[in-house]
Amino acid sequence: MIIGVTFCLILASSYASADWSSVCVKNQITGKVVYPGDIVEFPITIEKGYNGTDDSWCTMLVKSKPEGWTAGFYEDNDQITNIFFPEDESDPVDVVLKVKTPQNVSDGIYSIWVDIKPDDGDIISREFAITVDTKAEPNIEIYSSTPGIETRSNDPVKYLLTLENKYDHRITVNLDTIGKSENLSVEFLQEIDDEEFRLKTLSLAANSQYDILMGVKPSINLTDGTYSFKVQAVPENGGNGVSLNLNLIINNNLETEEMLTISQSTSSLVLNPGSSKEIYVTLRNNGDETLTNIDLKVQDVTGITAEVRSFGTIDELEPGESWDTSIEITARADASPGTKDLLMRAVSDDAQSQDGRVEIIVEKSDSGGFIGIGMVVVSILLLIVIVRKFGRR
Amino acid sequence: MNNKNIFVIAKKEANDYLHDSGFLIILSICTVIIFASTYIPASMTTATTVLSSINVKMISQFIPLIGIALGFNTVVKERISGSLNVLLTHPVYRDNIITGKIVGTILVLAFIIVFSVLVSTGAVIIFYGRAVEYMELERIFILTIFTFLYACIYLFISVFISINVKTSSEALIYNIIIWLATCVLFGSLLKTTVFILTEQTSVDSVLIMQLLNLSPIHHYAQAIGGSADYGFGGVNAKAAIYGFFDTRYTLTQIFNEFWVNIVILIITPIILLVATFITFLRKDITL
Numbered sequence: 090m091i092i093g094v095t096f097c098l099i100l101a102s103s104y105a106s107a108d109w110s111s112v113c114v115k116n117q118i119t120g121k122v123v124y125p126g127d128i129v130e131f132p133i134t135i136e137k138g139y140n141g142t143d144d145s146w147c148t149m150l151v152k153s154k155p156e157g158w159t160a161g162f163y164e165d166n167d168q169i170t171n172i173f174f175p176e177d178e179s180d181p182v183d184v185v186l187k188v189k190t191p192q193n194v195s196d197g198i199y200s201i202w203v204d205i206k207p208d209d210g211d212i213i214s215r216e217f218a219i220t221v222d223t224k225a226e227p228n229i230e231i232y233s234s235t236p237g238i239e240t241r242s243n244d245p246v247k248y249l250l251t252l253e254n255k256y257d258h259r260i261t262v263n264l265d266t267i268g269k270s271e272n273l274s275v276e277f278l279q280e281i282d283d284e285e286f287r288l289k290t291l292s293l294a295a296n297s298q299y300d301i302l303m304g305v306k307p308s309i310n311l312t313d314g315t316y317s318f319k320v321q322a323v324p325e326n327g328g329n330g331v332s333l334n335l336n337l338i339i340n341n342n343l344e345t346e347e348m349l350t351i352s353q354s355t356s357s358l359v360l361n362p363g364s365s366k367e368i369y370v371t372l373r374n375n376g377d378e379t380l381t382n383i384d385l386k387v388q389d390v391t392g393i394t395a396e397v398r399s400f401g402t403i404d405e406l407e408p409g410e411s412w413d414t415s416i417e418i419t420a421r422a423d424a425s426p427g428t429k430d431l432l433m434r435a436v437s438d439d440a441q442s443q444d445g446r447v448e449i450i451v452e453k454s455d456s457g458g459f460i461g462i463g464m465v466v467v468s469i470l471l472l473i474v475i476v477r478k479f480g481r482r
Numbered sequence: 483m484n485n486k487n488i489f490v491i492a493k494k495e496a497n498d499y500l501h502d503s504g505f506l507i508i509l510s511i512c513t514v515i516i517f518a519s520t521y522i523p524a525s526m527t528t529a530t531t532v533l534s535s536i537n538v539k540m541i542s543q544f545i546p547l548i549g550i551a552l553g554f555n556t557v558v559k560e561r562i563s564g565s566l567n568v569l570l571t572h573p574v575y576r577d578n579i580i581t582g583k584i585v586g587t588i589l590v591l592a593f594i595i596v597f598s599v600l601v602s603t604g605a606v607i608i609f610y611g612r613a614v615e616y617m618e619l620e621r622i623f624i625l626t627i628f629t630f631l632y633a634c635i636y637l638f639i640s641v642f643i644s645i646n647v648k649t650s651s652e653a654l655i656y657n658i659i660i661w662l663a664t665c666v667l668f669g670s671l672l673k674t675t676v677f678i679l680t681e682q683t684s685v686d687s688v689l690i691m692q693l694l695n696l697s698p699i700h701h702y703a704q705a706i707g708g709s710a711d712y713g714f715g716g717v718n719a720k721a722a723i724y725g726f727f728d729t730r731y732t733l734t735q736i737f738n739e740f741w742v743n744i745v746i747l748i749i750t751p752i753i754l755l756v757a758t759f760i761t762f763l764r765k766d767i768t769l
Contacts, residue, residue, distance in 0.1 A: 361613040363532075422535065422610050453611020460614045464604030468597045475593050479496035479586075 110210030111138045111145040112174070115181075118257075120218035122225050124326040126192040130258050131217050133162075135205065136181035137174050144176040145208055149184070152202040152214065160188040160201055186217065192326075194221050227324045228255045229262065229293075229331055237336040242311035247278075248303040248335060252322055254293035261325040262291045264301070269318040272311045273337065278302040290325075303335075311339050348376035348440040349383070349406075351433060353447055358418060361454040362426075365419035368447060372403075372435045373411040380406045380437040387416065388432040392424030393449055395431060406437070424451045487574045491582025492589065499552070499590045508551050512594050515544045517602035521609070532607060532618050533727045536625070539712040542702050545629055546636035546665050548594060550657040552587050553640030555650050557762065562649070580762040584641065584755065591637055592630055599626045617729060624726050624733075625706060631747045632702045636661065638754035645761050668697040669716020690717060698750060701743040708740075 115134040123129050137145055148171050151160045161168045163185045172182050188201055198220045205213040230253045238246045254260050264277050277288040280302065293299055303320065316337045323330030354369040374380050383403040387395045399414040406412060418431065429449045435442040499505045519537035557580075560566045569579060603622055607614055640657045647653045663671065676682055676690050694700040694710060694717060703709040708724035711717040723731050723739050737744065 362610045363535075363612040422612065426611070454613035457607050457612045457614045460619070461604040461607030464600040464607070468600035468604070471593065471600075472597060475496075475589075476500060479493050479589070480500040 110213060111143075111207040112136065112147045112172075112205065112210075112213075113138050114205050114213050114215065116215065119216065120220065122220045122222050123190055124223060124225070124324065125190055125194045125221055126326040127190050128258070129188045129190065129219055131186040131188075132257075133184050133186055133215075134181045135172055135184060137179050138207070138210065144174060146171055146173040147205050147207045149203065149205050151186075152204045154188070154201045155194075155199045157191045157194070158188060158199070158201070160186065160203075162203075163187055188217070188219060190219065190221060196221050196223055223327075224329070225327075227327050227329060227331060229253060229260065229322060229324065230255065231320065231322050231331050231333045233333060233335065236334065237338065238305075239338040239340050240307065241341050242307045242339055243309045245304055245306035246337070248305065250301040250303055250320060250333070251298055252291065252293065252301060253298040254295065257295045259295055260293050262293060262322045262330075263325065264288060264291065265321050265323065267319040267321050267332065270316050272308040273316060273318070274306045274308070275318075276304050278304055291322075305337055307337065307339055313339050313341055315339075347442060348374065348378075349380060349435050349437055349442040350375055351385075351435045351442040351445040353433070353445050356446065357448040357450065359450045359452060360418070360420035360424075361457065362420050362424050362451065363422040365417055367398075367415050367417050369413060369415050370433065370445070371411050371413050372406065372442070374406040374408055376440065377408050378439070379408065380439055383412070383435055383437040385414065386434050386436055390429050390431050390449070392421050392451065393429055393431060394419040394421060395433075418447070418449065420449070420451045426452050487578040488582045488585060491574070491579060492586035495556075495583050495586025496589050499586070504551070505590070508548055509594050509597065512545070512548050512598040513601050516541055516598045517605060520602050520606045532603060532612055532614055533621055533729065535606065536603070536727070538625075538703070538707045538727070539709075541629065542632070542699055542706075542712040543666055545595070545633045546661050546698075549591060549633040549636035550640045550654075550661060552591055552594075553637040554644055554653045554657045556583055556587060556641050557644040558647055558650050558653050559644075576763050577759070580759055584638075584758070587637060587641070588634065591633055595630045595633060596626055599629070620733070621726050621729070628702060628705055628726075628744075628747055631751055632698060634751040635698045635747075635754060636665075638751055638758050642754060642758045642761060645758065645765050664697050665699045666713050667715075668699060669694070669711035669713040673715075673717065691719075695746070698747070701746045701750075704743040705740045705747060 112135055115136070116131060118131055121129050121131070135147065149162045150170065154160050163169065164172075164182065169184065172184070174182075186201075186203060190199075198218055201217045201219065203215050203217070205215070207213070231250060232253075233248055233250045235248055238248065240246045252262065254262075266275050269275055278285045278301070279288050280286075285302070288301065291299060291301070307316075316339065317334060318337075319332045319334055321330045321332040350373045352371050352373070358366055358368065360366060370385065372383060372385065381404065383406050385397055385399070387397060396417045396419070397414060398417060403412055416433070427450075429451065431447045431449055433445045433447070516536075519540035520532075520535050523535045523537050557566075560569075566579070570576070599622065606612075636657075639660060640653070643656045643660075644653045647656065672690060672693050676687065676693070680687075680689065682689065691710065697711070697713075699712055700710060703712040704721065704725060706725045707727055708721040710719040710721075721739070723736060725740065726733075726736055728736065731739075
């Protein structure tokens with residue numbers, strides 16, 4: 090894989106160095122900077138020489154290369170050694186010289202000499218210079234149109250990132266984050282056919298750009314503030330990468346435009362063991378689209394029974410429409426005294442509401458306790474009276 | 483009728499019970515039965531009232547045993563021991579004796595039931611801290627009365643048998659058989675008999691429902707819980723109103739619905755009392 094800053098040593102067309110030849114060779118790039126292990130490509134254009142009406146051909150070979158390197162000529166990804174030009178055709182042929190650098194090559198400038206030997210005329214020689222530099226800056230760029238997003242804790246957001254490969258070669262890039270708070274969970278996503286897949290490594294075509302979604306989910310109860318972190322794209326064989334600063338602003342007071350909302354008639358209830366009360370709950374569609382299969386889910390709480398007074402799910406809830414129901418909340422007879430939270434949530438096929446919360450305070454009845462004690466005391470008094478009245482011998 | 487003699491005999495009868503170790507056992511058993519039949523359902527149910535925690539079925543099957551335990555030995559024991567003969571040498575009449583004995587026994591039975599109901603329901607209310615409404619106390623009071631009347635039926639049956647048999651064990655066996663037949667197994671025996679005779683299997687067949695009226699447990703179950711039967715494998719039919727425990731209805735509405743059962747629960751002990759009274763007067767009670 091080729092990664093590195095490519096530069097043109099010769100911008101002008103270069104014709105055969107021989108005095109006369111049946112083919113001519115043009116190449117604009119004669120040198121590149123790479124990392125060890127990269128595959129570097131040099132585009133070369135070969136066309137007929139002076140006599141364009143006769144057929145002609147040429148042989149291509151790598152004359153010299155550093156030891157341990159591999160190099161060859163390719164046309165449409167097929168390795169070639171000869172090119173044939175039929176008569177009366179003068180279309181140029183684009184070939185690529187591919188050079189694979191070894192993984193353990195040390196930094197320095199290396200030359201590769203190639204010979205193009207025509208069927209008629211002098212041999213054309215070319216030199217390609219490859220600079221191996223492990224400290225070179227990569228020729229890629231990463232940017233985002235949304236580098237700062239505001240949200241609330243536990244409310245996930247997505248950044249849109251663009252990664253651009255400015256090489257004229259395909260590269261492989263590893264994605265990672267730097268300096269991320271432990272309270273943020275991050276994943277790189279790719280959307281294919283409306284499905285999201287997690288990404289870790291990207292293969293970018295030459296001179297292309299690629300959009301990436303980065304999902305960030307703040308943890309529950311994350312305090313307000315700005316959380317900064319970096320996204321880094323590191324070429325596979327390179328030591329350095331490019332990075333982008335992103336900010337996530339946590340504002341728990343942020344008002345949300347919820348599509349589906351839930352509201353209840355009371356947020357607090359006091360119940361004696363065994364007693365029950367009814368609360369009223371309203372579900373509302375605040376969105377622009379019809380919601381389907383809306384269901385009201387109530388969390389199980391120890392000692393509390395909640396019974397929704399409706400049948401199954403609501404088929405449809407039009408935009409702006411609301412639906413009322415009631416829930417009978419019963420404290421079981423054996424419910425221990427204390428405060429319990431009953432959470433409820435409306436869930437549809439497309440959206441779900443925030444949790445509605447009802448605080449239930451279970452407390453033993455004072456009057457019940459006095460009555461119970463009174464009954465026991467009366468029975469004991471009765472026992473005493475009976476024994477005193479009828480138990481004397 | 484000499485009221486003073488009756489009171490003396492009744493007091494002596496109650497005194498005998500109170501000083502008998504069996505009294506404490508009976509009192510404890512009755513209290514435990516009512517407490518257990520209330521405490522465990524109360525811990526499981528999601529019902530909103532103390533009333534719905536009371537397991538009337540359990541009470542209806544065991545309370546008759548209290549009546550039997552108090553009554554089966556009342557006369558036969560005195561006759562075998564010869565104390566009846568001694569008593570008759572005093573200036574008391576037979577009617578004084580039987581009335582005094584029955585009054586004394588009824589007093590003890592009433593005390594046992596009232597004590598058991600008060601202690602059990604009171605303890606459950608304390609343990610669970612439930613709020614209790616006046617309506618519930620009112621219906622617990624009604625439960626106590628009907629339970630007493632229901633127990634009286636078996637008390638008078640046992641006294642009646644006690645007059646007519648020669649030994650205590652014989653009296654006990656007859657009473658147990660009657661308890662099993664009329665209380666525990668009446669519904670299932672009835673269904674089986676009706677099936678054999680008519681091949682009717684429907685639990686709400688007219689014949690079965692009519693024959694159920696012969697059992698005291700049917701009237702008690704109807705009045706308290708609206709059920710046709712509380713016996714094992716009995717008739718599992720339920721009225722629209724769940725008896726006096728149904729707090730959706732007023733007492734007047736419930737009286738109107740179950741007046742027949744209530745009247746039978748009141749009249750049956752009276753009839754049995756009269757029968758016992760007459761039998762005792764006519765019976766040769768000497769050794």
